[in-house]
Amino acid sequence: RPSERFPPGPPRLPLLGSYPFLLALNYHHLHRAAARLSQLYRSKLVGLYLGPLPAVLVNDHETVRQVLQRSEFDGRPDLFLARLRDERYARRGIFFTDGDSWREQRKFFLKTLHEYGFGRRSDAVEQDLVAGLAELITLLKDGPVHEHERAVVDASTGSALCPQVFFALFSNVMLRMLTATRLEREDQAVLYDVGHCSLAFHRQGDDYGLVLSYIPWIRHVLPGPSRYRLLREVNQKANGVIRSLVEKCEQTYSEDDQRCFIDAYIRELHRTGSKATSGSDAFAFEYDQLIIGCADFLVPAFSAIPAKLGLMLERLVAHPAVAEKMYTEIEQYVGQARFPGLDDRTHLPYCEAVVREALRIDTLVPSGIPHVATADTELAGFQIPKGTLIINGLDYINHQEDVFPEPHTFRPERFLSDDGKQRLALEHDRSVPFGAGKRVCAGESFARNALFLTLTTLVQQFTFSMEGRTPDPEQHLTGVIRTAPDFRIKFTAR
Numbered sequence: 251r252p253s254e255r256f257p258p259g260p261p262r263l264p265l266l267g268s269y270p271f272l273l274a275l276n277y278h279h280l281h282r283a284a285a286r287l288s289q290l291y292r293s294k295l296v297g298l299y300l301g302p303l304p305a306v307l308v309n310d311h312e313t314v315r316q317v318l319q320r321s322e323f324d325g326r327p328d329l330f331l332a333r334l335r336d337e338r339y340a341r342r343g344i345f346f347t348d349g350d351s352w353r354e355q356r357k358f359f360l361k362t363l364h365e366y367g368f369g370r371r372s373d374a375v376e377q378d379l380v381a382g383l384a385e386l387i388t389l390l391k392d393g394p395v396h397e398h399e400r401a402v403v404d405a406s407t408g409s410a411l412c413p414q415v416f417f418a419l420f421s422n423v424m425l426r427m428l429t430a431t432r433l434e435r436e437d438q439a440v441l442y443d444v445g446h447c448s449l450a451f452h453r454q455g456d457d458y459g460l461v462l463s464y465i466p467w468i469r470h471v472l473p474g475p476s477r478y479r480l481l482r483e484v485n486q487k488a489n490g491v492i493r494s495l496v497e498k499c500e501q502t503y504s505e506d507d508q509r510c511f512i513d514a515y516i517r518e519l520h521r522t523g524s525k526a527t528s529g530s531d532a533f534a535f536e537y538d539q540l541i542i543g544c545a546d547f548l549v550p551a552f553s554a555i556p557a558k559l560g561l562m563l564e565r566l567v568a569h570p571a572v573a574e575k576m577y578t579e580i581e582q583y584v585g586q587a588r589f590p591g592l593d594d595r596t597h598l599p600y601c602e603a604v605v606r607e608a609l610r611i612d613t614l615v616p617s618g619i620p621h622v623a624t625a626d627t628e629l630a631g632f633q634i635p636k637g638t639l640i641i642n643g644l645d646y647i648n649h650q651e652d653v654f655p656e657p658h659t660f661r662p663e664r665f666l667s668d669d670g671k672q673r674l675a676l677e678h679d680r681s682v683p684f685g686a687g688k689r690v691c692a693g694e695s696f697a698r699n700a701l702f703l704t705l706t707t708l709v710q711q712f713t714f715s716m717e718g719r720t721p722d723p724e725q726h727l728t729g730v731i732r733t734a735p736d737f738r739i740k741f742t743a744r
């Protein structure tokens with residue numbers, strides 16, 4: 251044990267630590283293996299080793315909330331899965347870095363993106379989303395026109411491949427903020443290409459960073475089975491596209507006309523003495539950081555929101571009465587003459603409750619993104635040495651029975667007031683789909699707004715049925731995020 255009062259857990263084997271026990275308990279879903287270990291050791295906290303690193307799995311609502319709020323748990327482990335995203339295998343970006351570099355870069359990214367509408371109520375961003383939705387509806391109603399559209403929408407049946415059909419919708423909005431450019435339908439092939447890469451990264455990684463993160467040299471021996479080859483390839487492809495976007499901005503850059511986020515970062519590069527990379531883990535403003543930082547915001551827009559939307563549609567197919575109740579509410583307040591907008595949100599409490607319940611029940615990031623203790627400390631009566639990985643069981647706590655009665659039942663009403671007035675009762679929503687505290691998801695508001703607008707607009711316009719299989723949460727895939735296996739959904743115009 252790394253300390254005297256370390257949480258109980260399975261033994262440690264050479265090289266892989268306790269990883270084989272997790273894989274043996276549930277090879278495909280490590281968060282479920284973690285839940286099983288909590289049961290076996292009768293402890294909310296389980297202590298083990300991932301490769302050479304001590305780790306604690308936290309399966310308790312109250313304790314996870316503490317972890318997320320306490321600054322000594324704000325660190326991130328140094329995972330090879332994160333390093334392989336960078337050309338030179340450096341730790342870059344926001345997701346997987348920590349310390350002063352992470353603080354400085356997260357602040358700059360969020361503050362500057364905010365100016366272009368990210369993370370707040372912004373008419374420009376809402377208009378972009380609505381424009382994308384109008385395109386999507388035309389594509390679904392009138393059929394595909396371009397080759398990349400034909401790959402996701404079947405012209406004869408009108409059914410669409412999910413989540414791929416949403417690859418262009420949110421990424422295009424992010425693209426406008428990052429580069430001041432929005433791509434028209436005929437030019438969107440590149441968005442579908444990068445979408446496939448992002449989804450592959452999210453599906454092929456695993457909750458804890460893969461064995462590859464703990465014994466990185468395995469890539470030299472088993473580049474295929476360790477998933478190194480594929481993950482490296484998809485990241486290089488996505489980074490190549492981001493690099494070309496940055497180059498385009500550089501070619502037309504003017505100090506006096508800051509059109510977008512990348513312009514603002516280029517100005518900062520000039521101000522601080524423009525480096526390609528410092529080659530060190532304590533970095534500041536540099537070109538390579540711009541690339542991976544942009545990837546941190548584009549990749550979730552490409553695949554996390556589409557994946558979540560796929561899971562939501564799957565739930566609505568399984569619960570047609572919920573979709574009909576949403577439709578009635580939309581019909582009463584918005585009608586058919588216009589799309590729902592963000593101003594309607596307070597008047598559509600049932601729709602908002604559906605979004606919240608869907609975020610809870612199919613927790614998108616089942617084990618969160620690992621944190622690390624940056625000092626020796628205590629948690630729930632256990633000793634946690636500096637450097638210990640902390641894995642927050644977000645899926646576990648979003649199904650904790652004493653917090654969410656009948657946790658596996660899809661029941662949006664749990665987030666409405668008990669007085670029968672159909673009022674949203676935010677105090678009932680104790681779910682944690684986006685994390686919390688200083689490490690809270692940087693895209694939470696953007697994702698919540700985008701999901702609300704998309705889901706309500708789709709319900710207003712279509713009814714849904716699934717082709718070829720029935721919705722089954724048991725078949726979900728767990729990678730870095732949860733996804734439903736690809737499925738075809740038929741959108742029938744109302």
Ligand code: HEM
Pocket residue numbers: 318344345346356424546547548550551554555558614615618619620683684685686688689690691692693694696697
């Ligand atoms: C439904 C969609 C999404 C869900 C459920 C989600 C959830 C999460 C979670 C659980 C974390 C880890 C929090 C932690 O470390 O404790 C995270 C981190 C993050 N998310 Fe999201 N996310 C979503 C969409 C997005 C989008 C659209 C963006 C950007 C456009 C984004 C950007 C980020 C970033 C940059 C971080 C790292 C924050 C940091 O480490 O400082 N996410 N997200």
